[in-house]
Structure formats: C-alpha cells, structure tokens
Amino acid sequence: MNISEQLVRLFEEKEGAFVSGEELSSTLQCSRTAIWKHVEKLRSAGYVFEAVSRKGYRLVEKPDKLELISIEKQLKTKVFGRNIHYYEQLGSTQTKAHELARQGAEEGTLVIAEQQTEGRGRMGRKWHSPKGKGIWTSMILKPRIPLQFAPQLTLLIAVALCRAIRQVTSLPAGIKWPNDLLIDGKKISGILSESIAEDEKPLYVIVGVGISANLGEDDYSEELKAIATSLQIESGHVVDRTELLCRFLEELETLYELFHSQGFGPIKLLWEALSVSLNRKVRNQSTQGLVEGIAISLDDSGALIVQLEDGSLTKWYSGTIQF
Ligand code: BTN
Numbered sequence: 001m002n003i004s005e006q007l008v009r010l011f012e013e014k015e016g017a018f019v020s021g022e023e024l025s026s027t028l029q030c031s032r033t034a035i036w037k038h039v040e041k042l043r044s045a046g047y048v049f050e051a052v053s054r055k056g057y058r059l060v061e062k063p064d065k066l067e068l069i070s071i072e073k074q075l076k077t078k079v080f081g082r083n084i085h086y087y088e089q090l091g092s093t094q095t096k097a098h099e100l101a102r103q104g105a106e107e108g109t110l111v112i113a114e115q116q117t118e119g120r121g122r123m124g125r126k127w128h129s130p131k132g133k134g135i136w137t138s139m140i141l142k143p144r145i146p147l148q149f150a151p152q153l154t155l156l157i158a159v160a161l162c163r164a165i166r167q168v169t170s171l172p173a174g175i176k177w178p179n180d181l182l183i184d185g186k187k188i189s190g191i192l193s194e195s196i197a198e199d200e201k202p203l204y205v206i207v208g209v210g211i212s213a214n215l216g217e218d219d220y221s222e223e224l225k226a227i228a229t230s231l232q233i234e235s236g237h238v239v240d241r242t243e244l245l246c247r248f249l250e251e252l253e254t255l256y257e258l259f260h261s262q263g264f265g266p267i268k269l270l271w272e273a274l275s276v277s278l279n280r281k282v283r284n285q286s287t288q289g290l291v292e293g294i295a296i297s298l299d300d301s302g303a304l305i306v307q308l309e310d311g312s313l314t315k316w317y318s319g320t321i322q323f
Contacts, residue, residue: 011059174276
C-alpha cells in the first residue's frame with residue numbers, strides 16, 4: 001500500500017473524526033509537509049477533507065468508485081467477476097478484454113474502467129462513458145454453443161441486466177430488441193457482443209456492457225438528452241454501482257447456466273416478458289430501405305418475427321429498430 005492508500009485507510013478507521021497532523025505523520029512515518037501533499041493529491045482525486053487548525057484533518061467524502069474489495073465481499077458468483085482487471089481510465093474495456101482473451105484469460109474475467117475515452121457502441125457508434133458515473137465493463141465468455149446461437153447470448157445478457165436493474169432500482173426497465181435497455185423510451189444501457197470464432201465455434205465472446213448509472217443532466221449533450229437517460233435521473237437518487245454490478249453478474253451466471261442446461265427456451269420466455277418491442281409498430285433500416293411492421297415474437301434463434309403490412313411474416317436478425 002502506498003502512502004495515499006494508507007492515509008485513506010487511516011481516515012476510514014477514524015470514521016469521520018479529526019486526526020491531527022502529528023498523529024498522521026508519526027503513524028505513516030513521514031513529514032507533515034509530505035502528509036499535506038498527499039492530502040492535496042487525494043483532494044484532486046475527489047476526496048473531500050475538512051482541515052481545522054490544532055485539530056487536523058477529517059475525511060468528509062470519498063469519491064464514488066467501484067472498489068474491488070467491496071465487489072469481492074458482496075459478489076455471490078462462482079466464476080463471473082472472480083478475476084477483475086480494474087482501470088481508472090481505458091480507451092475501451094472491449095479492446096482490453098480482447099487482449100486478455102488472446103493471452104488466455106479464463107471465462108468470467110472482467111475488465112472495468114471508471115472512464116473510457118473511446119467507448120464503442122453497436123454499429124460503429126461511440127459510447128459516452130464519463131468518469132465514475134457508470135458501469136463500463138467487458139467480460140470474457142467461452143460459451144459451449146455453435147456460432148449461430150451467439151445472438152441468443154446477447155438476448156440473455158439483456159435479460160440479466162434488465163432483471164438486475166429492476167431489482168436494485170425498482171425502475172420499470174424494459175428491453176428493446178435486440179438488447180437495448182430503456183426506461184420510458186430513453187436508453188439507459190447498451191450491450192456490445194463480439195465473438196471470435198474458429199470452425200463455426202466461438203473461441204470466446206467479449207460482452208461489453210454500458211450502464212448509465214449516475215450521470216446527471218449536465219453529463220449529456222442536448223442531442224443525447226433526447227434519447228438517453230440515467231438511473232439516477234430516473235430514480236432521483238444515486239445508484240450503488242457495486243450492488244448493481246454484483247446483482248448483474250449473479251443474474252448473468254444463473255441464466256448462463258440455465259442456457260447451457262436447458263437451451264434458449266426459458267431465456268426466450270423471460271426476454272419476451274421484459275420486452276417493450278413486441279405487439280407494436282416497428283421500423284428497421286435494411287439494405288432494401290426502411291421496412292415497417294408489427295413485432296410479433298422472437299423465433300428460436302433470437303430473430304424478431306415481424307408482420308408486414310401485407311400480412312406476411314418476416315424475420316429480422318440484426319439492426320436497430322425504431323418505434
Ligand atoms: C450499444 O448500445 O451500442 C452498445 C454499447 C456498449 C458500451 C459498452 S461500455 C463497456 C464496453 N466497452 C466499450 O467500448 N463498449 C462497451
């Protein structure tokens with residue numbers, strides 16, 4: 001543990017009480033000037049200290065961080081999230097997870113970043129990932145399924161995420177096909193699933209999940225505000241990111257085991273129950289232009305079955321639907 005970490009630990013033990021400069025410098029065996037420099041460094045990292053002459057310092061507020069110790073304490077999974085690579089900042093957790101998978105990292109390995117500078121969304125879009133406000137994470141999966149079933153896995157992840165968000169926040173999150181999560185029509189979460197395969201079998205799948213947990217109105221551009229929102233904006237209070245991440249990983253592990261033992265059937269039922277896309281008018285931009293119809297159900301591969309205006313049925317395997 002470096003001096004700053006020791007300093008934080010000491011203040012935490014004091015539970016908000018003042019600690020004199022003398023006690024700090026003798027406990028940490030460094031000069032008072034060095035203590036002051038570390039306090040300033042922590043302040044610039046988001047810690048709030050109160051300083052009173054002759055009393056010393058007290059820790060008033062810690063920055064909200066996804067701390068590994070808290071995750072480890074709360075998490076009830078066997079495999080998922082048991083090996084975490086944590087970063088303050090990354091270009092994209094997807095890129096790092098691909099790198100780790102290529103180096104042989106095991107299934108369930110998780111990459112978390114407090115901030116992404118080049119967060120990636122589906123279809124080449126950017127993903128807004130400001131510091132400390134969301135859950136920006138990618139996980140390595142090694143599903144034992146033929147490659148053609150990989151889209152089912154993405155739907156499974158959406159179900160796990162939707163159930164976790166509902167449990168933790170009680171907000172009415174719903175799934176927009178294939179795997180966007182919405183509250184009142186605005187996006188709160190996205191999933192990016194990237195498979196690397198050999199001989200039609202996935203070697204590994206990198207599942208990237210972005211959850212806009214604690215972004216405020218000011219974190220969104222006017223353009224984004226019209227289509228996106230956060231759990232904090234919708235619920236009116238700060239969301240415990242550690243709790244949400246742990247519940248998500250637990251839901252995911254349970255559904256993943258169910259998927260391997262019983263196939264897509266039970267996941268399809270859960271997805272349909274949480275969907276906000278079914279039994280309504282949907283549009284999709286395809287290579288033949290804009291296609292419109294009524295979304296009826298999912299087929300067994302995870303494709304969306306849509307009834308066109310002439311009454312015929314068609315299947316959509318990918319894309320972004322609009323209502
Ligand atoms: C989408 O809805 O377009 C998918 C968004 C996926 C964003 C997540 S954030 C963590 C991971 N790292 C990335 O660069 N993207 C995914």
